[in-house]
Amino acid sequence: MYSILDNSLTLRTQLFSIVGSILLLLIIINLIRREYLKEGYSLLWLLMGGLVLIFSLFNELLFSFSNFxxxxxxxxxxxLVLIIGLMLISMHFSVAISKHExxxxxxxxxxxxxxxxxNKKERKRKTSKK
Amino acid sequence: MTKKSVCIIIPAYNEEKSISSVISSIRKISRRYDVIVINDGSDDKTKEVTEQTGTGILNLSFNLGIGGAVQTGLKYALAKDYDIAVQVDADGQHDPRHIPQLIADLDSGTDMVIGSRFINKTNYKASFLRRLGITIFSNLILFTCGKKIFDSTSGYRVFNKKTIAFLVRNYPIDFPEPESIVKLLRNGFVIKETPVEMNRRATGESSVTPLKALYFMASISVAILIESMKKY
Structure with missing residues (x-):
C-alpha cells in the first residue's frame, strides 16, 4: 500500500541531498588526503557518505527499500539507515578507544x-664517582 | 628450604598522611620484606614522603586507578623474580601484623590468599550497603565459579609466582578486586581466605555516597557476570 507521502521527496529536496552528500564525501576525502584521518578509520565514513549519495541520486531505491x-x-x-551507520561508527570508536586506553x-x-x-643506575654512578 | 623472597606492593594515590606510618609498621614486622610503593599519579607529597623513608617507589605519570597501579607492582615483582607479592593498602586500613600469617597460608596448593573481614566475626563494622554489596558479589561468584569467597572486595592479598605472572598479562582495570577473583577461579587458580582485622580508614573520608554505592554495586555485579562469560 502506498501512502500519499511517498512522493514527498521533491526535486528540490533531492538536489539538496545530492549536494549535501557530495560535500560530505569531499570533506572525508580531504581529511584522508591530509592524513588527519587514518585510512582504516575512514572506510566506514566513506561507505556512509557513498550510501547517502546513492540514495539521493536514485530515490526510487529509497522508496522500494522503505516499502520492503x-x-x-x-x-x-x-x-534509519543513517542512524544505523552512525551507531556502527560510534561502536567502532568505543572499540578503538578501549584499545588505546x-x-x-x-x-x-x-x-x-x-x-x-x-634512577637506580644514576644513583649508583654518582656514588661510585665520589 | 631457602626463605622465599617477598615484595610488598603498596598502591598509593594521594596518601601523604598515612603512607609513612604504613611503611614503618611493615618494617617493624620484618626487615626481610622489600617494599615498593606505586605512586599512582598523586597530586600531593606522596612521592616526597615515600622517598624520605628510603623505600622503593614507582611513579606513574598519571592516575591509572587501583587496578593499573597494582598491576604495575606485579610487573615489578615479576621482573625482579620475587616468589611472593603482597598487596597492602596505603591508607592504613590493613594491619601489617597479618602479613606473616597470610604468607604462611599461601601453601604449595594455594595461588592467592585474601585477607578477609568476614570469615570470623571481627570488629569491622561495614555500612549496610557495603555488607549488602559484598553478600551479592559473594553469591554471584558462587553462582558463576562454584566457590564461596566471603570478602571479594578486600585488597589485602598475597600472590604466588604463578599468579603474579598470570595477572601481569591479564589484570582487570575497572573493579579489579572481584573481577580478578572470577578470572583466577575460572582459570583454575586456588584461592584461600584468611581472617584479618581491618581498621577504619586512618585518614580521609570515604568518598562513596549511598547513590554511588548502589551504582558501584550494579556495575560490579555486571562486571562479575561479564567476566564469567569471557572466553579464554
Whole structure:
C-alpha cells in the first residue's frame, strides 16, 4: 500500500541531498588526503557518505527499500539507515578507544618501571664517582 | 628450604598522611620484606614522603586507578623474580601484623590468599550497603565459579609466582578486586581466605555516597557476570 507521502521527496529536496552528500564525501576525502584521518578509520565514513549519495541520486531505491521493510514515510527509512551507520561508527570508536586506553596504560606502567631503573643506575654512578 | 623472597606492593594515590606510618609498621614486622610503593599519579607529597623513608617507589605519570597501579607492582615483582607479592593498602586500613600469617597460608596448593573481614566475626563494622554489596558479589561468584569467597572486595592479598605472572598479562582495570577473583577461579587458580582485622580508614573520608554505592554495586555485579562469560 502506498501512502500519499511517498512522493514527498521533491526535486528540490533531492538536489539538496545530492549536494549535501557530495560535500560530505569531499570533506572525508580531504581529511584522508591530509592524513588527519587514518585510512582504516575512514572506510566506514566513506561507505556512509557513498550510501547517502546513492540514495539521493536514485530515490526510487529509497522508496522500494522503505516499502520492503514496511516504513510508510520514505525519509524515515533514510534516517534509519543513517542512524544505523552512525551507531556502527560510534561502536567502532568505543572499540578503538578501549584499545588505546589499554595501550596507554601499558606505556605508563613501562615508563614507571624504566624511570625507576634509570634512577637506580644514576644513583649508583654518582656514588661510585665520589 | 631457602626463605622465599617477598615484595610488598603498596598502591598509593594521594596518601601523604598515612603512607609513612604504613611503611614503618611493615618494617617493624620484618626487615626481610622489600617494599615498593606505586605512586599512582598523586597530586600531593606522596612521592616526597615515600622517598624520605628510603623505600622503593614507582611513579606513574598519571592516575591509572587501583587496578593499573597494582598491576604495575606485579610487573615489578615479576621482573625482579620475587616468589611472593603482597598487596597492602596505603591508607592504613590493613594491619601489617597479618602479613606473616597470610604468607604462611599461601601453601604449595594455594595461588592467592585474601585477607578477609568476614570469615570470623571481627570488629569491622561495614555500612549496610557495603555488607549488602559484598553478600551479592559473594553469591554471584558462587553462582558463576562454584566457590564461596566471603570478602571479594578486600585488597589485602598475597600472590604466588604463578599468579603474579598470570595477572601481569591479564589484570582487570575497572573493579579489579572481584573481577580478578572470577578470572583466577575460572582459570583454575586456588584461592584461600584468611581472617584479618581491618581498621577504619586512618585518614580521609570515604568518598562513596549511598547513590554511588548502589551504582558501584550494579556495575560490579555486571562486571562479575561479564567476566564469567569471557572466553579464554
Amino acid at each position: 521493510i514496511g516504513i510508510d514515510y520514505a525519509p524515515a527509512a533514510l534516517f 589499554k595501550r596507554i596504560k601499558e606505556l605508563a606502567q613501562e615508563n614507571a618501571l624504566l624511570k625507576s631503573m634509570l
